Amino acid sequence: MAARAIGLKTLRQHQLQLQRWFSSGAPEKTEGPLAGTRVLDLTRVLAGPYCTMLLGDLGADVIKVEHPTRGDDTRAWGPPFKAYARAPQAKKTPDNPLYTAPPQFPGESAYYLCVNRNKRSVAVDLKKAAGREIVAALAREADVVVENFVPGRLAAMGLGYAELSRINPRLVYASISGYGATGPYSRRPGYDVIIEAEAGLMHITGDEHGAPVKVGVAVTDIATGLYAHGAIMAALLARVRTGRGQHLDLSLMQTQTALLANIASNYLVGGHEAQRWGTRHPSIAPYEVFATADGRVCIGAGNDAQFASLCRRIGRADMAARPEFRTNAARVANRRALAAAIAAVLREKPTADVLALLDGAAFPFAPVNTIAQTFAHPQLRARRVVRQIHHPFVGPIRLVGPAVHYSCSDVAIRRPPPMLGQHTDAVLRGVLGYSDAQVAHAVRSGATALYDYDIQCSD
Numbered sequence: 001m002a003a004r005a006i007g008l009k010t011l012r013q014h015q016l017q018l019q020r021w022f023s024s025g026a027p028e029k030t031e032g033p034l035a036g037t038r039v040l041d042l043t044r045v046l047a048g049p050y051c052t053m054l055l056g057d058l059g060a061d062v063i064k065v066e067h068p069t070r071g072d073d074t075r076a077w078g079p080p081f082k083a084y085a086r087a088p089q090a091k092k093t094p095d096n097p098l099y100t101a102p103p104q105f106p107g108e109s110a111y112y113l114c115v116n117r118n119k120r121s122v123a124v125d126l127k128k129a130a131g132r133e134i135v136a137a138l139a140r141e142a143d144v145v146v147e148n149f150v151p152g153r154l155a156a157m158g159l160g161y162a163e164l165s166r167i168n169p170r171l172v173y174a175s176i177s178g179y180g181a182t183g184p185y186s187r188r189p190g191y192d193v194i195i196e197a198e199a200g201l202m203h204i205t206g207d208e209h210g211a212p213v214k215v216g217v218a219v220t221d222i223a224t225g226l227y228a229h230g231a232i233m234a235a236l237l238a239r240v241r242t243g244r245g246q247h248l249d250l251s252l253m254q255t256q257t258a259l260l261a262n263i264a265s266n267y268l269v270g271g272h273e274a275q276r277w278g279t280r281h282p283s284i285a286p287y288e289v290f291a292t293a294d295g296r297v298c299i300g301a302g303n304d305a306q307f308a309s310l311c312r313r314i315g316r317a318d319m320a321a322r323p324e325f326r327t328n329a330a331r332v333a334n335r336r337a338l339a340a341a342i343a344a345v346l347r348e349k350p351t352a353d354v355l356a357l358l359d360g361a362a363f364p365f366a367p368v369n370t371i372a373q374t375f376a377h378p379q380l381r382a383r384r385v386v387r388q389i390h391h392p393f394v395g396p397i398r399l400v401g402p403a404v405h406y407s408c409s410d411v412a413i414r415r416p417p418p419m420l421g422q423h424t425d426a427v428l429r430g431v432l433g434y435s436d437a438q439v440a441h442a443v444r445s446g447a448t449a450l451y452d453y454d455i456q457c458s459d
Helices: 002-022 048-056 110-114 130-142 160-168 191-200 218-240 252-258 261-270 302-314 316-320 330-335 335-344 353-356 370-377 376-382 424-430 438-445
Strands: 038-042 061-066 119-123 144-147 174-179 245-250 287-291 294-302 365-367 386-391 397-398
Touching: 038 130, 048 110, 048 119, 048 144, 048 218, 048 252, 048 302, 061 130, 119 424, 130 438, 144 376, 160 174, 160 191, 160 335, 191 218, 191 252, 218 252, 245 252, 252 261, 287 335, 294 353, 302 316, 302 330, 302 353, 330 335, 335 386, 353 365, 376 424, 424 438
Parallel strands: 038 061, 038 144, 061 119, 144 174, 174 245
Antiparallel strands: 287 294, 294 365, 386 397
């Protein structure tokens, strides 16, 4: 209870600070840093959509191309689904004979919703010549293309970087694949869990004497999306100097290898093969999770002063003076005895009491929270991490908002994740300038589909 009271007090202090800040002439927010930048999103599932969502958060106009009947794979990934408050049915009348009822899904998939905000959706079939013409025309009007097809697939359709850069030399074209565009594995498909296994992450994750396990979230996909987002921003800056775009070749395999960080360096420099340590650290002790009477806490003491502080706070000041624990090297050599001594104290106390003992310490510590506890955390509430927005068919939805606060730029959720093909007509007419006859040809050829969701749109 003491830790909760401290958290609520801190939350209130932060809220008052924000009120004072906003009432004292804070800088007026401008539009997003990428406002005026158009992104053509040819990606599915997670790594690519995560990247394009970040670009959309920054103000870019992201046009997501989806198959007319299936859409993004993740539309069908569930449960959980957010149930429709009203059925998404088109109003097909003699005045709009081109419109058809949209495909039916159990609801809006939570997986799809998490990475597709701030985008417009157009329904296009790339297997149709007219569909490929639409994508090429959109690329001509775009600043950025992001795609995650198997290398060579889009080039065979005439939509590779070589083809599209000829019609738009300023185009930044980012390709995300499992293994990269070159090398003996380049044509293999790659999913996050496969790359975790193949690129070493699974080998170092899990209990010391247990089997390898995957990380609880698709960290390789997400990191690749982050790498792609950063690379695209750099390429756009380079274009300011050169006037030309470029091709960015990203892979899950190379991203995951780069994420090995010190583990990779230990092997490359010292020849040390890594092992699984559970929550422990190979070079620091104590640095792990300890059981309490009703939960778990994680504690890390990175130097001798921090360790001495920990010992005093748990009532074992004598431990800091013992030769086997006096230095970090000694503690690493005797980690099992050290962990047993700390565990013997902490397992007798409830988590709240342990947190109260450690509150204000100079070393890092935290409870091992559930997801529900995470989203109830006073720090996340104070930072407004969760945003509630209105979706036209499922009503209010809560999403994790942008992770960076900008002092002068408006980085926000401007659009809910779109319905499949929701913006096809608006994009064909507004971006490409299609006439009624051209729209009709695209629909009748099977290249696209128009779904009138009966939503009032400004675009």
